[in-house]
Amino acid sequence: MASASSRxxxxxxxVAAIAATVLGAGLGELAAAIISPSASPFAxxxxxxxxxxxxxxKDLAISLFGTADKTALxxxxxxxxxxxxxxxxxxxRRRPPWGRVALLLVGVVGAFVSLxxxxxxxxxxxxxxxxxxxAALGAGLLIGRLRPATVAxxxxxxxxxxxxxxxxxxxVLAGALAAxxxxxxxxxxxxxxxxxxxxxxxxxxxxxxxxxxxxLGIDGLSPVLTPTADFYRIDTALVVPQVDPATWSLRVHxxxxxxxxxxxxxxxxxxxxxxxxxxxxxxxEVGGSLIGNARWLGVPIRDILAxxxxxxxxxxxxxxxxxxxxxxxxxxxxxxxxxxxLAIGMNGDPLPxxxxxxxxxxxxxxxxxxxxxxxxxxxxxxxxxxxxxxxTSRGWSExxxxxxxxxxxxxRAGARIAAGDAVIAGVAWQTHVGVSGVEVQVDDGPxxxxxxxxxxxxxTWVQWSLPWTATxxxxxxxxxxISATGETQTSxxxxxxxxxxxGWDELTLSVA
Ligand SMILES: Nc1nc2c(c(=O)[nH]1)N[C@H]1C(S)=C(S)[C@@H](COP(=O)(O)O)O[C@H]1N2
Ligand SMILES: [Mo]
Numbered sequence: 001m002a003s004a005s006s007r008x009x010x011x012x013x014x015v016a017a018i019a020a021t022v023l024g025a026g027l028g029e030l031a032a033a034i035i036s037p038s039a040s041p042f043a044x045x046x047x048x049x050x051x052x053x054x055x056x057x058k059d060l061a062i063s064l065f066g067t068a069d070k071t072a073l074x075x076x077x078x079x080x081x082x083x084x085x086x087x088x089x090x091x092x093r094r095r096p097p098w099g100r101v102a103l104l105l106v107g108v109v110g111a112f113v114s115l116x117x118x119x120x121x122x123x124x125x126x127x128x129x130x131x132x133x134x135a136a137l138g139a140g141l142l143i144g145r146l147r148p149a150t151v152a153x154x155x156x157x158x159x160x161x162x163x164x165x166x167x168x169x170x171x172v173l174a175g176a177l178a179a180x181x182x183x184x185x186x187x188x189x190x191x192x193x194x195x196x197x198x199x200x201x202x203x204x205x206x207x208x209x210x211x212x213x214x215x216l217g218i219d220g221l222s223p224v225l226t227p228t229a230d231f232y233r234i235d236t237a238l239v240v241p242q243v244d245p246a247t248w249s250l251r252v253h254x255x256x257x258x259x260x261x262x263x264x265x266x267x268x269x270x271x272x273x274x275x276x277x278x279x280x281x282x283x284x285e286v287g288g289s290l291i292g293n294a295r296w297l298g299v300p301i302r303d304i305l306a307x308x309x310x311x312x313x314x315x316x317x318x319x320x321x322x323x324x325x326x327x328x329x330x331x332x333x334x335x336x337x338x339x340x341x342l343a344i345g346m347n348g349d350p351l352p353x354x355x356x357x358x359x360x361x362x363x364x365x366x367x368x369x370x371x372x373x374x375x376x377x378x379x380x381x382x383x384x385x386x387x388x389x390x391x392t393s394r395g396w397s398e399x400x401x402x403x404x405x406x407x408x409x410x411x412r413a414g415a416r417i418a419a420g421d422a423v424i425a426g427v428a429w430q431t432h433v434g435v436s437g438v439e440v441q442v443d444d445g446p447x448x449x450x451x452x453x454x455x456x457x458x459x460t461w462v463q464w465s466l467p468w469t470a471t472x473x474x475x476x477x478x479x480x481x482i483s484a485t486g487e488t489q490t491s492x493x494x495x496x497x498x499x500x501x502x503g504w505d506e507l508t509l510s511v512a
Pocket of ligand 1 (some may be wrong): 232234235278369373375
């Protein structure tokens with residue numbers, strides 16, 4: 001049993017080990033910035049955790065933190081790491097060298113994980129090893145200095161202890177400097193960003209018009225085209241893949257008569273189509289914001305598949321991303337007459353890096369996880385009984401047709417509005433099926449038909465609105481969509497997993 005005073009004497013050792021770990025982490029990040037950003041120990045551990053996480057954990061992370069889920073994960077890892085470092089410090093003081101060994105081991109585990117990451121290279125383990133070795137060495141040196149003081153207990157608050165704390169401060173500072181250096185270095189190496197900025201997109205051969213009547217022009221209502229900066233981002237990539245168009249290629253293989261390899265120059269030389277399509281995440285809750293509508297420029301995937309000639313037994317295309325993500329898309333959705341694109345442009349610009357630069361897929365009618373592969377590098381023509389996509393192996397459905405949904409944007413939930421003339425408005429969608437109506441219910445009143453804006457196409461969401469005379473008091477407002485095939489949106493509530501949320505969006509308002 002450790003006595004209270006023994007625990008007090010742990011404190012400088014704990015501080016020293018944490019400081020050494022901060023130094024190690026900083027140096028590890030610096031090494032990664034030099035070698036390869038995706039080999040960052042944090043990215044490696046975080047990426048491994050994302051890949052191992054069960055479906056419910058992904059769901060929880062997205063519903064708790066939304067698109068800030070990655071930041072939350074990194075903060076969580078940092079907190080965990082510091083806790084482990086503290087424990088290793090106490091261990092090192094009591095049972096040297098086991099504290100040092102523990103820190104080194106953390107680095108070795110990181111190195112192993114880095115080797116099995118899909119985008120790993122020969123040097124990928126180096127940053128984690130640097131981090132682990134620096135933390136172990138630093139902790140050993142600092143805590144070793146404390147040891148003479150433990151022999152003469154009365155001097156344990158003396159100059160040795162202060163000296164170690166001062167050195168710990170220096171270590172933290174050095175770690176912070178190294179981390180700052182890594183940020184500076186990797187932003188300096190953002191060569192792909194520069195390539196993207198200089199890129200000129202080819203002109204589209206065909207375009208899709210956005211009728212003026214597609215926008216109802218109501219304050220607070222989602223604009224019919226989502227500005228790129230507001231477009232949600234969901235992916236498993238902790239570090240955004242940096243893919244240079246000059247080295248990009250797409251390999252179409254598997255159950256095909258003719259393997260096809262397409263390079264950037266080949267792709268941009270083909271006739272380009274500009275379409276408008278709504279992309280929605282299967283994790284989008286009822287009323288959620290993981291949805292956006294954009295102009296996409298690209299080549300129809302069916303044109304590429306036509307060259308490869310899938311064999312009769314094929315029923316699925318497993319698209320691969322450069323970073324190991326995969327999506328299983330029904331072959332039919334990529335060969336029928338819908339505008340499934342290999343997209344290179346978004347809202348008139350090259351794809352932003354975080355939205356898949358230089359090339360991604362966009363397939364109307366399917367949730368993103370089974371269709372919208374970013375940084376796409378391979379189309380593997382196969383069968384559902386032979387292969388499965390990234391999220392399917394984690395408990396999500398193998399197919400993900402978008403469900404009929406509608407959302408209230410105006411008024412905002414919980415808003416206080418004045419009695420009198422008001423408006424209720426929102427968006428509704430079932431991509432590639434289309435929406436023929438939206439109905440709104442206030443309290444227990446009748447379902448009233450809303451006015452629908454002009455739909456750009458069945459592949460996009462559509463705005464709707466309903467004038468409302470607000471009376472003072474508390475009111476509940478809900479909406480439901482009717483699809484182009486006559487289906488009414490179900491009130492049955494289902495969570496996002498395994499194939500998309502259902503239920504009616506509803507909000508409560510207080511009218512003054
Ligand atoms: N490479 C890669 N592509 C991906 C994903 C991913 O994790 N990695 N996530 C998919 C999911 S789940 C969705 S909803 C869409 C989101 O696309 P966005 O981030 O451009 O909005 O990308 C899809 N494409
Ligand atoms: Mo998604």
